[in-house]
Amino acid sequence: MKIILLGAPGAGKGTQAEKICVHYNIPQISTGNIIREAMKNETPAGLKAKEFVNSGALVPDEVVIEMVNDRLKQDDCANGYILDGFPRTVPQAEALDQMGVQIDKVLDIEVADDVIMGRMTGRRVCSKCGATYHTEFNPAKDGVHCDKCGTELTIRKDDEPETVKARLQVYHEQTEPLKDYYQNKGNLVMVEGVGALDEITAKILKALEA
Numbered sequence: 320m321k322i323i324l325l326g327a328p329g330a331g332k333g334t335q336a337e338k339i340c341v342h343y344n345i346p347q348i349s350t351g352n353i354i355r356e357a358m359k360n361e362t363p364a365g366l367k368a369k370e371f372v373n374s375g376a377l378v379p380d381e382v383v384i385e386m387v388n389d390r391l392k393q394d395d396c397a398n399g400y401i402l403d404g405f406p407r408t409v410p411q412a413e414a415l416d417q418m419g420v421q422i423d424k425v426l427d428i429e430v431a432d433d434v435i436m437g438r439m440t441g442r443r444v445c446s447k448c449g450a451t452y453h454t455e456f457n458p459a460k461d462g463v464h465c466d467k468c469g470t471e472l473t474i475r476k477d478d479e480p481e482t483v484k485a486r487l488q489v490y491h492e493q494t495e496p497l498k499d500y501y502q503n504k505g506n507l508v509m510v511e512g513v514g515a516l517d518e519i520t521a522k523i524l525k526a527l528e529a
C-alpha cells in the first residue's frame with residue numbers, strides 16, 4: 320500500500336501514521352528524516368542539501384525530489400510506504416508523477432481550523448522537567464504550575480496562536496490544493512480526524528481498504 324498523508328498541522332497525522340505503518344508493516348517516510356539521512360549518508364543529493372542547510376537556506380524542490388526518489392527505491396519500500404510531508408505543493412506532486420511513482424491512496428485527515436487552534440494553543444510545557452499539559456484536555460492542578468516540579472508553565476513558540484494561524488494559512492494556500500489534484504486522479508480518501516484516536520484509526524483503515 321503506497322499512501323500519501325495529507326492534513327493540516329495539528330490534524331494528528333503523526334499519531335495516525337504510526338498506526339497505519341504498523342497495520343501494513345510499511346515504513347513512514349517523512350521529508351525531515353529523508354533530508355537528515357541523505358546528508359548523513361552523503362548521497363549526491365544529500366551533499367547538495369547540505370550546502371543549502373549550512374547556508375541557512377531551504378532545500379529547493381528539485382533536491383528534495385531527488386532524495387525522495389532515492390529513498391523510495393530502497394528495499395524496505397518494496398511493499399509500500401506512507402509519505403508524510405511530501406508532496407507539500409502541486410508542483411511537488413507533479414514531480415512525483417513524473418518519477419513514475421504510483422500512489423494507491425491519498426489520505427486526507429480533516430480537522431476544522433478552530434479545533435486545531437484549540438488543540439495547539441492549549442498546550443503548556445514545563446521548561447524545567449519537560450512535562451506537557453493542555454489547558455482543556457490535561458490541565459495542571461492549579462492551571463499555572465507544573466504538577467511535578469512546581470515551575471511556571473510556558474507556551475512554546477510553535478503553539479502560540481499567531482504561529483498556528485500562520486502555519487494553517489500556508490497549509491490552505493500551498494498544500495490544500497493537493498486535495499483537488501488527487502480528487503481528480505480518483506485516489507483521494509477523506510476521514511474526519513475528530514474523536515477518539517482508536518475510532519479515527521478504525522475509520523482510516525476502513526477508508527484505505529474501500
Ligand SMILES: [Zn+2]
Pocket residue numbers: 445446447448449450465466467468469470
Ligand atoms: Zn516540571
